[in-house]
Amino acid sequence: MSADPENSLGLTTSPIRNSLPLISERFEKYRQLVVCMEAYIHDHLTIVTTSIKSHEKLRKSTSIDSVVRFETDPEGSMQVTETSEIEHAGSHDHDINTFFRLLQDQTESLIKQMSLAETTMKSQVIPQLKGLQSSISTKQKEFSHLCHTHEKEYKLALQQTMKELEHFELSISKSEMLPENAKSDFRHDPYFSKRILMSQADAQLQSEQKFLNFIQKSETDLRLAEIQTMQELKQVFELFSSILVHLHEDYSKSFQKLNSHFQDIPNDLEWSRFLKVYDNKLASTSETLPGLSHPSSNRDSIPEPHERNLETVTFPNRRHFSTVPILEGVLARKDGKFSSKMSSHYYVITKNRFLFEFNSRVCSNTQPNHVFFLPECTVKDLVDSGPYRFKLHGKDLSSAFIKSSKTLVLEASSEDELKTWYNVLSELTGLMYSSQESRDSD
Known part of the structure; x- marks a missing residue:
């Protein structure tokens, strides 16, 4: 699927x-992951302080259907394999989805009291x-606020461009x-309207680049946040596992298996799968975001945005x-009637026979x-x-009130x-100065 290069250059595109x-x-997915992990461990604590019946509640709360699902291939989340298949599979099948399924099965084997571990788990x-x-929630709020701010700024820039574009189109129609x-009113002069539009277009492109930079930075920050979250979850689960391992030899074997499974998950495994599924929706490139492209990706068929x-x-x-x-260029102008100093300005004669004086030729100078x-x-x-x-003598129309x-x-x-x-001015102006007018003006 290829995009029209011409459309990508459209000002309002x-x-x-x-x-x-x-x-x-x-971010919400990882927050829910932590919530699920906390619920699981808290249920363990309940089991320790109540009775074996709580183990059934624990098994139910860690059901794979209630756990956040993570991507496993470009087509979406695959069905999690059975425990027997997990045990014989290689480490490449160790991910968050299979971990929670294994966790559920191991929970069913916990039938004895865990009172000695209660204090440590609580503290x-x-x-x-x-x-x-709380850290993930704070990042969510900060990200949401920044999103709102950057999207608002970018939308306002687009809206202002649309407004100036409409005014420019109107000036063209009136001119024709x-x-x-x-x-005509010089404010509707097509050249003048275009000059204002070009200034706004420059402001829009700056806002556009700022918005793109924010998106790319957000994607990079997301990658780092995912790895950090995985690292912290590993540390938490390491501690939790060690508590239960010491309760009983059977429990030790059970949770060693759980911990081994969880530790085998590469920090960037879920991130790499995330890229495989959504690489064509991310604004970053392979240079700004490592691991973005892969052999099965269809990203190559989608052109990168032009600068x-x-x-x-x-x-x-x-x-x-x-x-x-009709004519444009730089001329020197006498600064005042009694001054001999000359300063350079940019002059333009338009098709509608207006003469404009600007400080410079850059389009951002619109007044x-x-x-x-x-x-x-x-x-x-x-x-x-x-x-x-x-x-040149005439009425200065640059002020809306004083002519x-x-x-x-x-x-x-x-x-x-x-x-x-x-020659151009002589052709477009009225009669030349009469002798009397010349003397009076001198």
Whole structure:
């Protein structure tokens, strides 16, 4: 099953494999495992302090049907084998599922009192399991909080992008329906709308990468948490087993078998099986998460997400003709009427005959310093005051409330650049300055 590479570049298409719900379920599964283990040992304590009838309750509470099931192959959990098969199977069949089945059978053989072990089980074994359960619950709460925060941030970024994309589409539609010589609101200028959209797209991609990093880190943290949980469970069960081993020789043999079975389970066995079943749902790669790929995996048929940037993402009308400037470039501008200092700014003339001035050409700079509708402006050559200077006079539309007249004294870097800008501005503006206007403005 192959994905369309073009779709993965769509601005509103999320390429992230969100495994956070799967990780949350995995934490709950291990918490339930600890709960089951605690219930089993607590039932042993009840048996020790009451009577042999409690052993029946113990056997029932450790029934394989009530235990958390773990994956054993890519198709899902397999039927746990019978005890006789377990005893003759190799260590590769030692897992959590078979362990609980063996535990149930061994429980049925416990028929004598265990009063000498009661104090130790109450003071050491049970508290450790409760502490482990509390630790897993705390990790669950912290993970849930972080999930909510990161998902909310990412969704807000996507929503804002959709909003700006709708505004951009609207500006395209209005631009296409605008009469040739009509004046439009510069806020609906396709170039300006696209510039804002590109800025939001950049913010979205950063949020997207942050969200992906969080998912990959969560998967790595899950792996470490599983191994740590297995190690602690082994330690707890080691102590529990040793208590019962010393009660009686028969009990010793029984629990030595249980402990041997449990200790034979590799720390990463369940993790490796988890990868075999869910590797195509995890966002990590084999480089960031060891053991992710295996021979029977279908992961190769699912393409990894592309590294996205503003040059590769696509969205409708990105290359629409109305978004391509008539002319753009860097010009020097006189800072004030009585100042001789010149500073560089980025200027753009759009298809709708707006002139925008920005501090730079980067798309994150979306607030123009000045906006002029060129048909309502005049332009004059200022060769006498500078080699490549000219000035533009008109109303500055950049403020939503104040539309004041403004004169920009601009300077090109060469004669060719001066001719290019001057000719385009002359064609798009109104009449040239009259002699009287020139004197008045000077």
